[in-house]
Amino acid sequence: MKHPYGYFNESGTEFHVTNPETPRAFDNFLWNRSLFSNVQQTGVGYCDYQIGDREAVQLLTGNGRVCDFDIFGRDSLMSRLLYIRDNETAEYWNVNWEPVRAPYDHYECIHGMGYTRIETSVKKIGASYRIFVPAGQDPVELWSLTVRNEGETARNLSIFIYNQFQFRYKWGFDSYGDMLFRSSEYRREDNAVVASKHPHVRPHDYLVGFLTSDMPMTAWDGTRSAFVGTYGTLREPKAVVEGHCSNTPGSSDATIGAAQYDILLEPGEERALSLILGVTDHPEHIREVRDRYLGKFEQYFHALQNEKQTMADAFTVQTPDAHLNRMFNYWVKEQAMFGAAWCRWGWNGYRDIVQHGFGVSSIDPNRSREILLEAVQYQYASGLALRGWNPVDTKAYSDSALWLVFTLVHYLRETDDQSILWQSVPFYDGGEATLLVHIERALNFLEEHKGAHGLCLIKYGDWNDSLTAVGKDGRGESVWLTEAYGEALQRMAGLMDHLGDDSKAAEYRSRFENVKTAVNESSWDGAWYVRCFDDEGAAVGSSRCREGKIFSESQAWALIAGIATPERAQVLLDSCVEQLQTPQGFKLLAPTFTQLDDHVGRISSMEPGICENGTIYSHINIWLILGMIRYGRPEEAYDAFCRFTAGYLEGEANHKHLNPPYIYANCYYGPDHKNSAWLMEFAWITGSISWILNVMMNDFLGILPDYDGLLIQPCIPRYWKEYRVVRRFRGAKYQIMVKNPDGQHEGVVSLTVDGKTVKGNKVPLFEDGFHTVIAQLGRYEDNSNVLSGR
Structure with a gap:
């Protein structure tokens, strides 16, 4: 089935949106170490920045929505608007289609790795607009706009650029009065519209936003009221309607950066314009930014593309599934790297950022190391950790420090960097210890804080944030x-x-046996495992409950950890399929809560089909996939992967064409949601991307890093006859071909490395060079060698 809103290019590195009226935002994220930008299919979005490691994430432009669904209306605080006006006819339109939404002859938005480009043609005026954020730590967006005359007569045009500056501290700094401290002006010496916020108390000095260009501005505006008009809207702004900005500065109002450029184009002629949108600590420093970038955009764009290629080269796959190939060769890595850089729009939820470290260990292990060493500093000496930082959140979520184990172990299997274990790191409440002791404290805390059933205490909540009561x-x-x-x-x-x-x-294995016994003796409900027990000992997620009878988390991890017997595994999987599976993946729970339950908490008061209350959660789906693989069910795992991955458009009652097919979301709105069922909720922003990357690479395709080599242990559909993986590992590069001539789904009967037979299923370590590995699947008489690495 062809996607109704666009297509991938041949390599899979770009998705081309051909219809701007998508059901929800088809967006991209661009970022460096100081700034990230959300760019939707019409170029609009928001731009946030943080300077250094200060606890201050600042909104530069946009409407400040942390949700990418337009709950406040698109016209309220839009930015990155490019208008073109024909001065002979007074007609005008947007290069990026909205907010004017004029008819177009051609429209295409190309989302790529680290950039977005919009190509349009309206009334025989073609335009190309590219935006990217250069690598490094300068908080700037770089824009290139080219306008060309595709007609047979000369055209007298005006270009209007519009951005609204916000200067709002997203996590708490909103100075008294906010707008009372804002101003804007034009700096002729820098050809820049400059806006600033100057409160008496501020988190940092980077409160000077600017829009500058290499073409002199004909006119400008620094206040929204002047550009739009007192009663106007961005769809028909006064400046564009009348054909001129008014050179009005801003003062204690909605400060903007609006610039006008008048150009004459002969038939076939085109004109290029380079713009920089950015933030600095003093207007005097704008000149430095101009000198650094203007005239050098292509140099910085080329450097960025080289950086993205290095990311892509960490591993590449060639399987019978073309969509899986492009997702894992490019987009999954791109999303994982964004998460490892900016987590939740700059807020570091503990479990979130630590999981992102887990996700990028094969792409950028240095970042995994940084995340581990930073995260343990927000752990108490008791072993418990904060819920998050930037800003600090001290709610006692019981699972926070647990995620350190998965990230550390995977990082060590990737690098064998044992030095990190002995590095001394402070605790949040004083004292310090080695990283290994931090990990031991986290496990000991869970061991020592158990309840009447011998299970870990939930405290304020666990992975499911909304089980608050x-x-x-x-x-x-x-x-x-x-x-x-x-x-x-x-x-x-x-x-x-x-x-x-x-x-x-x-000791750890003995503890595990105790855990396994405790769960099986207390928590099996007859057809699935209950989710938890409340303070009174009543089960939540039980067949005896009126709502929320079955939760998928406890089913998935009973499989992952090997707690369920094979017989129970079959029964609980049948229950998941019967009660939780949809054409778009597994729901988190069923039935959806519709009435407040004080024994459960916040989740029961949410609207049905949103967040934890009955959505199709990405975490749940990839965890169930891992559980299925652990129990040797690759066909079911692959079916689940195709259901919850946007881009697989075939199938029963499929709604995935409503969503961008190149990214994952935290979840899909559930089928019980009144308005937005099946749409992505919080695209890009999900710790599940780390599990998606590692489970599909390490457990499904079966290329798993180990302390002393690469384990080859596929668990794939029987009808896959072969696939290839090229992977970097410890200074060497491996080309791995997995052959499956007999239609098996796991096991390795032969393994050769550089033409030499290797016993078992582990590729030995090499320090450098390029090595060819051929693995043929069959059946082991004893499967223990295959399963031991999982």
Whole structure:
């Protein structure tokens, strides 16, 4: 089925949106170390920045929506608007289509790795607009606009550029009066419209926004009221309607950067305009930014593309599934890298940022290392960790520090950088210890804080943020957290084996057996595992509940951790398919909550089909996929992957054409949502991308880094006859061909490396060079060698 809103280019590096009226934003994220920009299919969006490591994420332009669904209306605080006016006819339109929304002869928005380009043709005027954020740490967007005359007569045109500056501190700094401290003006010496905010108390000095260009401005405006008019709108702004800006400065009002350029174009002639949108700490520094970038855009764009290619080269796949190939060769990595850089719009939720470190260990292990060493500084000496930082959130979510285990173990399997284990790092409440001790404290905290059923206490909540009342009195227990703790124990036991600490490895395995027994004896409900027990010992997520009878988290992790017996695994998977599966993936729970339940908490008061209350959560789907793989069910796992991945448009009652096919979302609105069922909620912003990347590469395709080599252990559909993976690992590069002539789904009967037979399923380490690996699937008489690495 052809996507109704666009198409991928042949390589898969770009998605071309051919109809701007998409059902929801088809957006892109562009970023460097100081700034990130959300760019939708019409160029609009928002731009945020943070200078250094100060706890201050600042909104530069846009409407400040952290949700990418337009709950405030698109006309309210739009930015990146490019108008063209024909001065002979007084007709005008947008290069980026909205807000005027004039008919176009051609429209195409090209989202690529680190850039977006919009190509339009209206009334025989062609335009090309490209935006990117250069690598490094300058908080700037670089725009290139080319306008060409495609007609047979000369054209007298005016170009109007519009941005609204916000200067709002997203996480708490809103100075008294806000607009009372704003002003804007034109600096002739820099050819720049400059806006600033100058409160008495401020988080930093980077409160000077500017719009500058290489073409002299004909006129400008610094206040929205002058550009739009007292009663006007951005669809028919006064300046564009009348054909001129008014050179009006801003003062204690809605400060903007609007610029006008008048040009004459002969038939076939084109004119290029370069613009910089940015922020600095003093207007005097705008000149430095102009000198650094103007006239050199292509140089910086080329450097950015080289950086993206290095990212892409970490591994490449060639499988029978073309969509999987382009997603994992480019887009999954791009989304994982954005998460590792900016997490949740700059806010570092503990579990979120640590999971992002887990996700990029094969792409940028140095970033994984940085995340680990930063995150443990926000852990208490007791082993508990904050819920998040930037800003600090001290709510006692019981799972925060647990995620350190998965990231550390995966980082070490990727790098074997044991030095990180012995690095001393402070605790948030004083004192310090090695990273390994931090990890041990996290596990000990969970071990020592259990309830009446022998399960880990949930406290304010666990991964499911909205189970806020289950443990409000301190006695509630989490089945999911206990299962995840069990999986963490097994991974740490494997690390202890590698470090030669037999005693600690045995201790962790003994703890796991206790966890497995506790979950199975207390939490099996007959057809699935309950989700948790409240303070009074009542089960949540049980067949006895009126709503929220079954939660998918505790089913997925019973499989992942190997807690479920094979018989129970079959029963709970059948229950998930029957009660949770939709054409677009598995729901988090069923039935959806419709009435407040004080024993459950916030989740029960949410609107049906939103966030945790009955959405199709990406985390849940990839965790169930991992569980299916652990129990040798690749066809079911692959079916689940295709259901919740946008871009697979075939299938029953498929609604995925409503969503951008090149990214993942935190979830899809559930089928019970009144207005937005099946649409992505919070696209790009999801820690699940880390699991998607690692599960599909390491467990599905079966190319798993280990402490002393690469494990080859596929678990694929039987009808896949072969596939290839090229992967960087510890200074060497490996071309791995997996052959499946007999239609098996796992196992390796032969493995050759550079033409030499290797016993088992592990490729030995090489320090450098390019190495060819051929693995042929078959059946082991003893599958323990295959399963041990999982």
